[in-house]
Amino acid sequence: MRVYNTLTRKKEEFVPIVPGKVGFYICGPTVYNDIHIGNARTFLSFDVIRRYLEFLGYEVNYVQNLTDVDDKIIKRAAQEGISASELAKKYASAFTEVMTAVGVKKPSIQPRATEEIEQMIAMISELESKGHAYAVDGDVYFAVRSFSAYGELSGRDIEQLQSGARVDIDERKRDPLDFALWKAAKPGEPAWDSPWGQGRPGWHIECSAMSARYLGTPFDIHAGGDDLVFPHHENERAQSEACAQTKFANYWLHGGMLTIDSEKMSKSEGNFLLLKDVLTHVRPQALRLLMLQTHYRSTFDYSPERLNEAMASLERIETALRNLKWLLDNTAEVPTVPNDITDTNVSWTSDLLTQIERCREQFVKSMDDDFNTASAMAAIFDLVTAVNSSTKDGIRGDTHRMAVDDAAATIVELLAVLGVDLLATQDAYDFSPKITSELVKLAEELTGSLVNNDEAFAITAVLDTRARARAAKDWALADAIRDRLAELGLIIEDTAQGARVVRK
Numbered sequence: 001m002r003v004y005n006t007l008t009r010k011k012e013e014f015v016p017i018v019p020g021k022v023g024f025y026i027c028g029p030t031v032y033n034d035i036h037i038g039n040a041r042t043f044l045s046f047d048v049i050r051r052y053l054e055f056l057g058y059e060v061n062y063v064q065n066l067t068d069v070d071d072k073i074i075k076r077a078a079q080e081g082i083s084a085s086e087l088a089k090k091y092a093s094a095f096t097e098v099m100t101a102v103g104v105k106k107p108s109i110q111p112r113a114t115e116e117i118e119q120m121i122a123m124i125s126e127l128e129s130k131g132h133a134y135a136v137d138g139d140v141y142f143a144v145r146s147f148s149a150y151g152e153l154s155g156r157d158i159e160q161l162q163s164g165a166r167v168d169i170d171e172r173k174r175d176p177l178d179f180a181l182w183k184a185a186k187p188g189e190p191a192w193d194s195p196w197g198q199g200r201p202g203w204h205i206e207c208s209a210m211s212a213r214y215l216g217t218p219f220d221i222h223a224g225g226d227d228l229v230f231p232h233h234e235n236e237r238a239q240s241e242a243c244a245q246t247k248f249a250n251y252w253l254h255g256g257m258l259t260i261d262s263e264k265m266s267k268s269e270g271n272f273l274l275l276k277d278v279l280t281h282v283r284p285q286a287l288r289l290l291m292l293q294t295h296y297r298s299t300f301d302y303s304p305e306r307l308n309e310a311m312a313s314l315e316r317i318e319t320a321l322r323n324l325k326w327l328l329d330n331t332a333e334v335p336t337v338p339n340d341i342t343d344t345n346v347s348w349t350s351d352l353l354t355q356i357e358r359c360r361e362q363f364v365k366s367m368d369d370d371f372n373t374a375s376a377m378a379a380i381f382d383l384v385t386a387v388n389s390s391t392k393d394g395i396r397g398d399t400h401r402m403a404v405d406d407a408a409a410t411i412v413e414l415l416a417v418l419g420v421d422l423l424a425t426q427d428a429y430d431f432s433p434k435i436t437s438e439l440v441k442l443a444e445e446l447t448g449s450l451v452n453n454d455e456a457f458a459i460t461a462v463l464d465t466r467a468r469a470r471a472a473k474d475w476a477l478a479d480a481i482r483d484r485l486a487e488l489g490l491i492i493e494d495t496a497q498g499a500r501v502v503r504k
């Protein structure tokens with residue numbers, strides 16, 4: 001597997017420090033409001049990468065912090081009239097809720113900055129004792145010039161940075177590039193005791209302290225959006241390497257930004273869509289398919305049209321899977337001999353088995369090439385097309401049945417590796433309890449007998465009544481049944497194998 005490393009600016013063979021295990025750190029959100037779909041893109045991209053590593057058999061220790069003390073949190077808490085810690089708790093749970101809703105796997109460890117202050121203080125003290133940090137009036141700064149590799153990660157030249165920084169010279173700093181490790185307390189702000197007096201940590205030190213604590217130094221993968229490369233990751237790296245005097249992270253993975261009308265989606269620009277609002281009308285699987293179409297490192301320009309395309313793709317896969325399930329459930333067992341040994345049946349089967357094999361190979365090859373999800377998706381779509389064409393005249397014998405079953409399972413399995421969970425929709429009859437009870441009521445009304453809260457039985461009863469009505473040319477009753485189902489958000493599909501009920 002090859003991954004693009006921001007530090008070396010090239011694709012490298014991925015070799016973990018401990019065979020079979022991956023230490024993975026991803027910068028988490030600052031919990032001061034609800035996240036937008038730009039933030040979500042970054043978290044979804046790395047969720048897919050984590051899932052793929054797990055699919056390959058790696059045991060991934062996935063650490064994601066929550067920044068729960070920060071200027072923005074303090075300001076917003078004052079506006080909402082609650083304490084900074086209450087505000088952070090509120091948005092931390094909101095974050096967990098939307099991440100669960102889009103199927104992002106829970107981090108293995110999710111440390112909160114305010115619970116890790118002790119480690120941060122220890123690290124700052126060590127930097128101070130090693131001559132990489134200095135205290136001024138209760139603040140502590142990192143001395144950028146004491147770390148010779150500063151600028152390497154972001155590819156910036158320290159002299160150029162210096163001239164850019166001159167405008168904003170803080171007389172107390174030894175060098176304009178120096179950044180805060182610890183900030184002296186201001187009245188009314190959350191503060192902790194430290195060797196430099198009451199105060200709170202700077203943002204960058206959080207990630208250095210938490211990654212060292214939970215993953216050790218060095219660890220394998222450090223990830224985040226590419227807007228964090230400078231200064232956040234440059235500073236994290238400087239602190240961590242200066243402190244441990246060893247490499248910090250072996251591979252730096254950065255995700256591209258989500259833009260809208262070519263502008264970065266951001267809270268401050270006001271051009272954002274909150275993830276929780278989008279999820280009121282977009283299924284998470286569709287949102288994930290949308291994101292998977294673009295390579296994680298490229299910029300992704302969001303548009304409603306692209307979202308519609310993703311919804312249509314989802315529909316296409318689900319329809320195909322529903323058709324397959326229907327065929328598998330409704331084709332009578334065919335004896336293996338002699339039906340199954342005709343030339344055509346054997347070739348139908350072996351063609352499909354070849355397609356399944358090809359799909360798996362193409363999927364792994366694409367993902368092994370710096371997680372090319374668009375190409376991996378194309379492999380899955382090719383298999384959807386292949387199995388559709390293989391079954392257009394139904395299922396031909398038992399070996400064909402097994403191949404069709406395998407194709408459907410492969411599609412579901414590989415999509416799940418990308419975090420698109422179709423298991424819930426694979427079963428056509430899997431309605432909410434409310435819909436089920438309404439269906440049962442309708443069936444009882446139409447048949448005049450009790451249906452015992454059995455969903456499948458109710459559907460069969462409704463469809464049978466409709467079939468009888470149509471046979472008797474009672475179009476009024478047939479239409480009424482269709483309308484009643486439509487009120488429940490269900491439609492009747494007439495297929496070669498008979499009618500069935502599906503979600504709209």
Ligand code: AMP
Nearest residue numbers: 029030038039042224225257258264265
């Ligand atoms: P923040 O809470 O601003 O630190 O952002 C949390 C995460 O979202 C970071 O990893 C950022 O890189 C990422 N992020 C912020 N804006 C965008 C965007 N427009 N597109 C993709 N990722 C973003």
Ligand code: ZN
Nearest residue numbers: 027028207232
């Ligand atoms: Zn970080």
